[in-house]
Amino acid sequence: MSLTDTIKNKFIKKIASDFVLSAVALVVFNGVVQFLVYPQFDKKLGADGYGDVLFYISVISIMASTFGTAANYSRMVRSTTGADRNADYNRFLLIAAGICIPVVIGIGIYTNLSVFYILGFFLAMILTILRFYADCEFKLNINYRGFLLYYLVAALGYVIGILIFRFTSNWTIPLIMGELFALLFVLFFGKIFRSPVLKKSEFYADSMKSMWILTGANIIPAIVLNADRILLKSMYGGEAATQYYIACLVGKTISFVTTPLNGVMIGYLAKWNGRFTKKMWNLSSLALFVVAILATAACFVGSWVYVRLIYPDYLDEIKKYFLVANCGQIFYFIGNSLMVILLRFAEEKYQTLINTLYAVIFVVAVPILTKFFGIYGFAYSLLGVNFIKFCLVIAVGLIKIGKNESVQLKSEDEI
Numbered sequence: 001m002s003l004t005d006t007i008k009n010k011f012i013k014k015i016a017s018d019f020v021l022s023a024v025a026l027v028v029f030n031g032v033v034q035f036l037v038y039p040q041f042d043k044k045l046g047a048d049g050y051g052d053v054l055f056y057i058s059v060i061s062i063m064a065s066t067f068g069t070a071a072n073y074s075r076m077v078r079s080t081t082g083a084d085r086n087a088d089y090n091r092f093l094l095i096a097a098g099i100c101i102p103v104v105i106g107i108g109i110y111t112n113l114s115v116f117y118i119l120g121f122f123l124a125m126i127l128t129i130l131r132f133y134a135d136c137e138f139k140l141n142i143n144y145r146g147f148l149l150y151y152l153v154a155a156l157g158y159v160i161g162i163l164i165f166r167f168t169s170n171w172t173i174p175l176i177m178g179e180l181f182a183l184l185f186v187l188f189f190g191k192i193f194r195s196p197v198l199k200k201s202e203f204y205a206d207s208m209k210s211m212w213i214l215t216g217a218n219i220i221p222a223i224v225l226n227a228d229r230i231l232l233k234s235m236y237g238g239e240a241a242t243q244y245y246i247a248c249l250v251g252k253t254i255s256f257v258t259t260p261l262n263g264v265m266i267g268y269l270a271k272w273n274g275r276f277t278k279k280m281w282n283l284s285s286l287a288l289f290v291v292a293i294l295a296t297a298a299c300f301v302g303s304w305v306y307v308r309l310i311y312p313d314y315l316d317e318i319k320k321y322f323l324v325a326n327c328g329q330i331f332y333f334i335g336n337s338l339m340v341i342l343l344r345f346a347e348e349k350y351q352t353l354i355n356t357l358y359a360v361i362f363v364v365a366v367p368i369l370t371k372f373f374g375i376y377g378f379a380y381s382l383l384g385v386n387f388i389k390f391c392l393v394i395a396v397g398l399i400k401i402g403k404n405e406s407v408q409l410k411s412e413d414e415i
Contacts, residue, residue, distance in 0.1 A: 014142075021144035025151035030253050032155040037162045037174050039310050042242070044169055051229075051238020052111070053171045054245055058226035059107060060125045060175070065222035067096035068132025070214035075136050075192075077343065078207060085201035086192055092211050093133060094198070100125050120172030127179030134183065137190040150185055157181030217351030220359040221336060224385070225252075227362075231370055232378060244375050246311050247321035250302040251329030254295060276345045278401050284341055285394045288334040295333075299326035321379055328383035335390040342393060346400045354396055358389045 042050040071089050078084045104125060108118035131154065138147035160181075161174030187193055201207075223230075228248070233241040245252070303322040307315050339351060362385050369377035 018142065018144040021148045025144075025148040029151040029155045029158075032158050033178075034249060034253055035310060037158050040162050040165060041171055042311070044166070045171070047242050048238040051233055051241040054229045054241055055111075055233050055238070056107075056121060056171070057175070058229035059103070060121075060128050061226050062219070062222045063096070063100055063103065063125050064128040064132045065225070066215055066219045067093070067099075068129040069218050069222075070211050071096075071133040072136045073340075073343070074207065074210040074214050075133075076139060078203070078210060079140055083203040083206065085196075085203055085207070086194060087196045087199045088201055088204045088207040089133070089211075090193065090197055091200070091204070092208060093129065096129055097126050100129075117170075117172065120170065120176065124172050124175035124179065127176060127183055131179045131182045134186045134190070134192065137186050137192045140192075146189070150182060153185045154178050154182035213349060213352060217355050220355040220362075221332070224358070224362055224382070225332060227366065227382070228378065231367060232375065235370060236374065240375060243314060243318050244321065244325060244378065246307060246314050247303065247318040248325035248329050248379075250306055251296070251299040251326030251333075254299070254330065254333050276341075276401055278398060281341075281394075281397045281401055285338060285397075288338055289390075292327075292330045292334045295330045296323070296327045299330065321375060324376075324379045324383055328379060328386055331383065331386035331390055335386055335393055338390065338393045338397070342397050342400075346397070350396055350400065354389065354392050357392060358385065361385050361388055 038050075041053050045053060071092055075084045075089055100122060104118060104122040107113075108121060113121065135147060135150055138144060138150060155178070157180060158174050158178035161177030164173050164177070165171065228244045229241045232244055300323050303326060304315075304319070307318065339354065342350060365385055366378065366381045369381040371377070373380075
């Protein structure tokens with residue numbers, strides 16, 4: 001075996017090892033949240049109360065997926081040129097915290113939350129945003145053992161929090177404890193929050209531009225991922241939101257873990273100096289489509305097992321939604337993964353363009369079909385919208401690669 005082959009094999013093994021470590025981290029973390037924490041909410045608060053808590057958690061998830069992921073992805077991309085500085089990202093996160101204040105107060109007043117719960121809601125939101133951002137500490141250094149420990153510590157915090165919840169019935173405590181444990185881990189062992197904390201760098205303007213573009217790109221898919229807990233609750237009440245959420249929970253869990261896994265992908269793509277071709281793009285798209293089919297089948301079977309074990313009282317009512325609801329979540333997942341690959345060779349503005357079209361289609365189709373056909377209307381329309389987005393990403397990637405190749409060929413002809 002040549003030296004080149006040896007290096008290549010080691011690199012492949014390193015990537016495989018990092019994916020396994022990240023997958024274990026996310027499976028354990030989400031397993032604790034979905035199998036231990038959320039069922040306790042349902043058991044203690046009932047279907048309607050659980051639906052209300054899922055609504056608040058969905059708002060937290062939207063804000064974290066929007067701001068935390070934007071800062072995370074921006075830092076990963078800009079780290080390729082060395083243009084990322086702690087203070088620039090800390091300032092953005094501080095602005096995000098300021099935006100969260102009126103959001104939390106407005107929702108708290110609308111839903112009659114007490115001041116105590118509003119404060120808990122706000123703290124949980126800020127800490128979750130920081131957790132979504134802070135795992136870049138380990139991806140920047142390709143340190144997935146640290147990434148694993150980070151999520152194990154977060155899971156431990158959730159476990160301790162749910163034990164306290166059983167005596168207090170305060171749903172914000174498990175969230176605060178889990179996210180706080182993760183943040184403290186990074187503060188003690190990481191560098192991304194170290195001095196200078198808020199002093200602007202010469203890269204500040206460009207970094208902020210990158211983060212705001214990615215914020216605009218991330219907010220639409222974040223809303224869509226959590227639309228069931230917002231739209232169904234507002235139209236049909238907390239129980240309908242709970243039923244759909246449980247029906248698609250296995251597929252949704254896969255979607256939840258894709259944000260950090262996509263970060264793993266960005267980490268390696270950022271280090272890669274190669275050029276994407278149409279063949280590579282087509283193979284990536286086909287591979288993800290095959291993954292979607294296989295994952296949907298696995299989620300369908302997994303939903304029967306999961307619901308029968310964890311939520312047996314809901315099984316007869318929601319089993320009819322298993323296939324279409326999980327398929328919709330899976331196409332959400334593969335669309336986002338393909339968007340991450342697109343980010344490697346296409347500017348951030350293309351992310352915003354795709355998600356703007358996605359938002360228009362969603363707004364036109366999903367609320368109307370939900371209004372007329374209930375949970376079925378929501379499930380089928382969401383599947384259709386997510387599949388259309390997947391096709392849009394493929395089309396934009398092909399167009400962008402075609403333009404890049406045309407420019408290169410023109411340059412070569414002139415030479």
